[in-house]
């Protein structure tokens with residue numbers, strides 16, 4: 001309590017001196033406004049002396065995006081490398097600057113005190129960003145605020161499991177400092193930092209901002225919703241504002257800066273099965289057969305750290321997971337059209353000369369020889385921490401040898417068993433010890449090699465430089481705090497690499513801490529593409545940062561088997577889509593704790609419709625593979641069965657995300673911003689703008705109250721179930737094995753016949769599901785196809801599908817010469833055909849059809865008459 005009061009007193013201290021703007025100039029050739037800022041007198045804030053002079057610039061990056069930079073002309077400051085987080089725009093030509101007159105925003109400022117405002121040109125009452133005079137900029141503390149419209153709602157700012165749903169709650173603080181904390185712990189900082197938000201006004205217009213800063217950061221939303229305050233431990237102000245005006249515009253404008261999500265291999269959209277705690281390889285083999293015997297789709301078998309010899313990266317436990325048998329298992333998977341993904345952790349065992357068992361460990365020997373490990377505060381010795389293997393060193397991704405080192409280790413290991421993707425965990429970085437310098441004084445007992453004791457620090461750690469400015473910044477961010485800043489924060493060094501540790505090029509962990517996961521993921525992704533001959537990489541990473549989606553995917557981390565965790569997974573997945581990581585999902589059935597039949601059934605009904613779909617479970621918890629319970633097996637056959645049918649649609653969405661920042665998994669308000677009822681909904685979600693998933697998230701419920709925006713919605717499992725909504729809640733039945741998924745009238749999706757693997761489903765005939773939307777209304781859809789694995793896609797098909805009363809046009813744009821395994825489009829199902837149909841033709845020749853007078857469904861059989869790689873026109877009357 002005392003600490004809290006004290007912090008409040010500090011905040012109430014006299015406001016720091018404000019700055020005055022001088023020497024403004026507009027450079028029209030770069031469309032940039034520049035000026036200098038000087039502080040009135042020798043000014044201080046509670047955490048340091050403000051810089052006397054600063055440089056200010058505002059550039060018109062695109063018509064909707066401004067970039068504001070405030071830097072120190074007289075002192076070198078840390079900035080995020082372009083290679084980690086692009087500074088954008090990533091696709092627009094930068095050669096043609098847009099003048100402020102042509103931009104869709106206005107920029108105004110006051111000189112003394114210095115403030116500025118960015119507003120929407122089409123409606124100047126809409127303030128996109130407004131920096132007020134409460135602005136401090138000192139070495140280790142930067143503070144600024146923007147005013148917010150108190151009628152608006154705030155979304156984004158991660159990574160956090162938000163107990164109260166999607167909205168960032170008023171009066172709450174979001175701390176950005178990557179740490180190994182279970183997603184099951186709500187309302188505290190987790191694995192990643194994403195300083196991007198969307199402000200959604202009650203009328204449905206939206207705008208947003210992104211602070212390109214990797215230092216420790218608190219973002220506080222005022223209780224009265226009228227301001228948002230940023231407090232950073234370093235770096236610069238590098239702020240991007242996005243004028244919107246729609247929520248999907250804001251997300252796309254943001255991704256235009258940090259990069260669009262990487263196109264994922266087609267197979268990775270299959271279902272993934274994992275667990276921690278397999279005792280031997282046979283258990284994993286049995287699990288794969290268990291899925292097959294139960295006719296539940298399975299594409300990817302995973303192994304967690306169980307397979308490792310004493311938890312050493314790039315090794316196999318030859319007793320329980322003999323490398324020759326793993327290799328044969330992987331070959332067998334491949335021959336069945338399946339894939340294999342193992343885990344890799346960043347900590348490399350620091351081998352003690354007294355350990356016979358670890359002599360000749362190449363990952364350590366090479367790492368030392370190539371000098372690739374993060375150094376301690378003196379910059380000489382590799383920093384020693386502790387993770388699963390025991391004492392470890394951590395690769396320094398800034399080191400020029402790091403890519404070669406990591407690629408060689410992965411390559412040699414890949415030669416043993418040809419894994420298809422890599423899972424990089426513990427990369428916040430997680431450390432079981434805390435301290436500036438640690439040593440292993442008891443190599444006989446450290447590591448313990450026991451799962452129950454290994455997480456306790458067995459190193460001797462000391463802080464040799466107590467007053468080190470990196471380890472002890474005066475301003476304490478809310479690391480480890482609970483909701484609304486409750487509880488005392490932990491120092492930033494707590495259980496990670498200390499902030500004073502040194503990276504290549506003189507960088508301090510203090511500045512680059514939040515980048516570790518994304519940098520590891522990027523190096524791993526590049527390595528995998530090199531090793532696998534230009535095939536698309538699949539890398540799953542726990543930690544992330546803006547720009548991550550360019551390289552890798554993400555899962556929400558260590559959740560728990562609870563109804564609340566299931567609910568929150570929907571929010572985190574949708575948030576990460578906004579953060580530019582399209583491939584995202586949560587551990588299905590829950591990671592921590594024993595899952596149970598009902599929860600697991602309901603969870604696959606959600607997880608089957610998340611882009612990344614994986615069941616994962618922790619050590620010692622009850623088995624939760626879907627075939628273990630009859631109802632869960634049935635729920636998965638239905639939900640995953642549908643997923644495998646809609647893969648062409650899902651892959652097209654992934655392509656659209658990659659091509660221009662479209663969102664794959666979405667909140668309802670992102671599609672229906674004008675419908676204010678949707679603004680508070682976060683227990684349903686959409687795939688693109690076509691499918692609405694309304695899952696059951698409560699024990700014992702056999703129905704769900706689902707909100708339907710105005711329009712007609714057809715249940716895609718059972719077309720007899722139709723919802724006509726004026727924008728209302730509808731009670732839907734939902735037996736345990738049943739999930740409600742509706743297609744919106746006005747959309748068209750491409751499907752195939754499904755299968756037990758993605759290879760199988762890709763070989764089946766295509767079909768179209770067309771949901772008409774009445775007189776004078778047009779339905780739209782797209783279909784993108786390529787070989788599903790090339791990095792540089794040279795051959796692809798993109799079809800535009802347009803349907804209205806009586807006709808459907810399918811027009812294909814071909815790039816190169818892609819020929820699908822099976823291009824046959826064998827049927828088209830059209831929902832909402834009001835009149836009986838007497839004739840049907842494709843390209844002028846009659847085709848067979850069936851009209852269901854009761855359900856108003858026209859099913860057209862096109863056997864041999866249409867292909868997905870050729871234009872055609874379909875008419876019915």
Ligand SMILES: *[C@@H]1O[C@H](CO)[C@@H](O)[C@H](O)[C@H]1NC(C)=O
Pocket residue numbers: 369370371400401
């Ligand atoms: C890179 O590794 C080589 C050994 O392979 C070593 O000689 C060289 O010093 C390393 N480079 C740096 C910058 O440490």
Ligand SMILES: *[C@@H]1O[C@H](CO)[C@@H](O)[C@H](O)[C@H]1NC(C)=O
Pocket residue numbers: 821822823824863864
């Ligand atoms: C596609 O359809 C044609 C005509 O019905 C048929 O001959 C061919 O075998 C089909 N192709 C595949 C891959 O099923």
Ligand SMILES: *[C@@H]1O[C@H](CO)[C@@H](O)[C@H](O)[C@H]1NC(C)=O
Pocket residue numbers: 843865866867870871872873
């Ligand atoms: C349908 O007609 C279009 C244009 O006339 C033609 O390009 C296309 O190949 C035809 N498609 C089929 C399946 O016959």
